[in-house]
Amino acid sequence: MTYKQAQSIYGIQGRSTVLTWLRKHGKMDWTTNPRKSTMPKSPRANETPAQKIKRLEQELEDERLRCLLLNRVVDILDAEHGMSLRKKYIAKEQEAFKKRRK
Template identity: 45%
Template structure:
């Protein structure tokens, strides 16, 4: 599918958005306009629909573990920033923001 076909089919107006999406998720041959498997991607060899459940579960468990490690790392960074530098990094609540604006 070309980006023009994707724009027409899905009603997307921006060309760059379509190109980014097709590069990431689509199966686009940039030279001939013929569909082919995308060799560049996010590390998944098979699409989720072609994987057996055990493969998909294993992949999701790996993603979960990586996400948990990232969350732990960022929490540690926030604690160090607070403890060593006195910088508080936290989301402000909506009510607090409204009070400060008044």
């Protein structure tokens, strides 16, 4: 029962009266509709394993192409503009850091 229904059924004029009563005695979650709270089924839920594999392989190929493109852009920036965007890994410093932690 919503607070508006309680007001009309029992003839209560003030909204705060109903809200106070609900805080003390009732369930406060009257705003959500249980019918609306269920998530709609995704179109992927009805996929067969073969369809899922095909979709995942396509997504993997797209990510590989994206990675290739971004690496190529970074290479061009390095060559033409002298910008170094790649993370520099220095093995000696890494080993020294590990020794200090021991």
